[in-house]
Amino acid sequence: MRKYDPFIQTLICYLFIVLFIYAAVSKLMDFENFQIQLAQSPLLSVYAGFISYAVIIAEIVIALLLCYKRWRLIGLYASFGLMIAFTVYIYLILNYSDFIPCSCGGILEKMGWTEHLIFNVVFVGLSIIAIMITRESVKRKLFLKLIVIGILSVGCVVILFLQSEAKMSKQNPFIRKYLKDIVIGKHSYKLKNNSHYFIGVTNNKLYLGNRFAPLYVTEIDLDNYQSRELIIKIDQDDFPFRTVKIFISSPHFFLVDGTVPVIFKGDIKTWEAKVLSTDPTLYFSKAVISSTDELFVRKQDFKTKQNILARYNLAPSVQQFTTTSILGEATQGIFDTDGIPLFDLQQNKFLYVYYYRNNYTVANKNLDVITRSHTIDTTRLAPLKVITNQQNQQKLLNPNSVVNRLAAVDNGLLYINSTKKGQFEDNQVWKQASAVDIYDYQKQLYKGSFYLYDVNRQKTNEFIINNNNLYAIIKNQLVVYTLNTKIIQ
CATH class of the missing domain: 2.130.10.10 (YVTN repeat-like/Quinoprotein amine dehydrogenase)
Structure with a gap:
């Protein structure tokens, strides 16, 4: 199977490039609506302004890194971290949210949140496979890097969630949280x-x-x-x-x-x-x-x-x-x-x-x-x-x-x-x-x-x-x- 590794690795990179570019362009074309949807998120409302720009920039930058062989490994690590963050966010929405908001647009707009979660988990797995192929051999250092990136991604989302909840309750910067099906x-x-x-x-x-x-x-x-x-x-x-x-x-x-x-x-x-x-x-x-x-x-x-x-x-x-x-x-x-x-x-x-x-x-x-x-x-x-x-x-x-x-x-x-x-x-x-x-x-x-x-x-x-x-x-x-x-x- 080693002779197919370059093809598999290139295919995975192209999948991520298509995913991130399409998602970023979709958000940019309807940026105001994207911000509104983020503002109605029960977890990230307070940071809707910052996150709306950060997500689009991250998707474009990662897609560009994946286009060049020299920077491809960094792009794959970044893809892994971003998909982990997206996955944790959806998990929190499904299990710890007061209500389930609308989707965030892009390629997953028509998916339900459970399908969205499965989709993200699959791409997390693909990023790991591509990283292993790029490294040519699986070593302890590789797994350590994945664990550290995973912990940082989970930590960032959880901290944003906790901070957003606190600010929405007592220090709200005038962002309304609309309750669905009230x-x-x-x-x-x-x-x-x-x-x-x-x-x-x-x-x-x-x-x-x-x-x-x-x-x-x-x-x-x-x-x-x-x-x-x-x-x-x-x-x-x-x-x-x-x-x-x-x-x-x-x-x-x-x-x-x-x-x-x-x-x-x-x-x-x-x-x-x-x-x-x-x-x-x-x-x-x-x-x-x-x-x-x-x-x-x-x-x-x-x-x-x-x-x-x-x-x-x-x-x-x-x-x-x-x-x-x-x-x-x-x-x-x-x-x-x-x-x-x-x-x-x-x-x-x-x-x-x-x-x-x-x-x-x-x-x-x-x-x-x-x-x-x-x-x-x-x-x-x-x-x-x-x-x-x-x-x-x-x-x-x-x-x-x-x-x-x-x-x-x-x-x-x-x-x-x-x-x-x-x-x-x-x-x-x-x-x-x-x-x-x-x-x-x-x-x-x-x-x-x-x-x-x-x-x-x-x-x-x-x-x-x-x-x-x-x-x-x-x-x-x-x-x-x-x-x-x-x-x-």
């Missing part, structure tokens, strides 16, 4: 108009309010999605209501209006409400309720003109317990502390997500700060343009500076719809979908992201999470997404 079901239901908002979920019923008809409630049965219209009856209707909001804290509901210092309380069985309080201090701009009949409001301090938080107990009568300035001092008018108040019923925690910066605050029900954390977005504070009119009112001239547009919380997980595109994200997809980032706010960890696709070119108006379901209102559509919580956890 949405395992989707249903759409047409609403009568586009003025609905979420009131809450209780007893397997979803309740929607109506901004244009503030005393009308839509009740949707979550078993069959049949709906019925309910009308709230109040015992006093001579208040100058402007922005009525309804909250459910089963078995009660509350009707409030931050521009009018009045609170109504009623029973969801009868939908009849009576005035609970006309506390003159109950002016506010945002509010959220807990399951223990506590109302958390964001209001403005009349002396400092800063946004502050307050907690009111609504049972049996209204009593203010806490007023706090944990939102921080506003340096660009009141808008840089503007945001979304949330309450996690399962964890009994209050959260505040800022609109114009990459921050959120977690507090207990007494509004004592537990943690202040940040999202993966890098916008520490959006450049806001604020003016003061003749009535001494502050106006925001660039409302499109919003960073965190929508947010919801459920059992320790915070879901944020960010308006900012991360690195290596597809522009075309971004135009027709909204990104939702998931955080374990108790561990201050970024878990991953997924897309909420537009409906008839309309973005999601708002969403809530309940029992593994995400309910979204998109114009006049109620869209229900069933989430795969195994992937999130």
Whole structure:
């Protein structure tokens, strides 16, 4: 067989040359997509920029080394090391990854990951055969070199994997990790108009309010999605209501209006409400309720003109317990502390997500700060343009500076719809979908992201999470997404 060695060795070198050149050219021809695919890798996301260039350069350089007899042995050792690295990467993807991403393109684009692994193992074997032929005799030194190269290749991939995981979780350089197959079901239901908002979920019923008809409630049965219209009856209707909001804290509901210092309380069985309080201090701009009949409001301090938080107990009568300035001092008018108040019923925690910066605050029900954390977005504070009119009112001239547009919380997980595109994200997809980032706010960890696709070119108006379901209102559509919580956890 020795007379066929040169032919076998040359054939193997040509196979590697074709493989590497074709793979490199394929990546270069669709380089942006290659970077996007690497950025979605669950193992190497943080290093997508560096690796995208390094892999292509390595493939071209190795192919050139294999073309010249003088450098062929070095090229074969490099081929062995690179194929070992690729093989270890695929092994980690199949066994230690949260999800299986798309392929990295090139000659193996149509292969599954298991076939991909087998293909790589075969080429590792071919490189060893070619090295043995080139060396003419098998010696201990040859095997030692192969072992050292193999260990270095495995070590590099494992270190990149561990470093990438750490940075993605706590020091993310704004690279999203999109979770595959997180949405395992989707249903759409047409609403009568586009003025609905979420009131809450209780007893397997979803309740929607109506901004244009503030005393009308839509009740949707979550078993069959049949709906019925309910009308709230109040015992006093001579208040100058402007922005009525309804909250459910089963078995009660509350009707409030931050521009009018009045609170109504009623029973969801009868939908009849009576005035609970006309506390003159109950002016506010945002509010959220807990399951223990506590109302958390964001209001403005009349002396400092800063946004502050307050907690009111609504049972049996209204009593203010806490007023706090944990939102921080506003340096660009009141808008840089503007945001979304949330309450996690399962964890009994209050959260505040800022609109114009990459921050959120977690507090207990007494509004004592537990943690202040940040999202993966890098916008520490959006450049806001604020003016003061003749009535001494502050106006925001660039409302499109919003960073965190929508947010919801459920059992320790915070879901944020960010308006900012991360690195290596597809522009075309971004135009027709909204990104939702998931955080374990108790561990201050970024878990991953997924897309909420537009409906008839309309973005999601708002969403809530309940029992593994995400309910979204998109114009006049109620869209229900069933989430795969195994992937999130």
